[in-house]
Amino acid sequence: MKVLSKPSEYGLRALMFLVTKGEGKGYVNIREMAEELDISFHFLTKILQSLTQAGFLVSSRGPNGGISFARNPQQISLLDVLYVLEGQDFLSKCLLGLPGCGDFAPCPMHNSWAVMRVQLRNLFEHTNLSEVGQSVQLERLRLSP
Amino acid sequence: MKVLSKPSEYGLRALMFLVTKGEGKGYVNIREMAEELDISFHFLTKILQSLTQAGFLVSSRGPNGGISFARNPQQISLLDVLYVLEGQDFLSKCLLGLPGCGDFAPCPMHNSWAVMRVQLRNLFEHTNLSEVGQSVQLERLRLSP
């Protein structure tokens, strides 16, 4: 069961990295970041661009440029980020991959699954980047499972 | 968020089909099944072979051959089937796709996610093929989302 796509996974890892490594500093260099997280620089760049466009990050070109949070990471929920990286519908799919039959003839799992999706949504909504970033150790961010 | 792979999805659709179409009849022809479900015959065949090898189905070659449940579909849970089609670890992955850090330094979501995984496991465990098969209308099984 795959919850997140690789781009989402990398995006979150980068944001978590930024929480701990970006404290105090101004901008964090993307190239260094890519190296420390063991992610392709160009690939990471694209992901971060979408996060900048979405307003989570601000970027600066030129020497000592890089990215930085546009607002306090305590005020960015994982749900906000995942809506951008996964799309708005990432929590609204049928458990079995069938076309939506739930409204008229729900299978025995439909309602339970709907509840779980809400729970998951709440979990992502009430977890902010700051807290996950602080709780996951840096070394873990560069190891892929 | 993709819960099931295509092979799992197709396998379940085929089993659900077999619940309603297989009543009374002896063996159900795989070729017809593939046509009615709009799934490639060869692809479906491979999936069903693994379900036969796993002991859920019995098959018969020759004229009027096909597949049939080896045991009452009421006694086959979705969990049983998914363990075969998805692998044993399909409900044990990190929400964020990170390597297992939960035991030592769990992030704020780890425990909630663990609970949800158990809930989902229970849901799959306590839902049997017969009930889902009966509740989902046949036309739905041939439409892909």
Added chain:
DNA sequence: CAGTATTAAGAGTATTTTATCTTAAATTAA
């Protein structure tokens, strides 16, 4: 100004997943 570093768009490659096709053997009904 010179140099550095991001932004941007997109081409291109690689890998994985999904799907199709081929061939041949085994089994069964009639």
Added chain:
DNA sequence: TTAATTTAAGATAAAATACTCTTAATACTG
């Protein structure tokens, strides 16, 4: 025996996803 049908293994193709590379513009620092 003959035709129908699954089994089996594997080659191949297509599609989706993941990743890399190229180029050029832009903006900042010193």
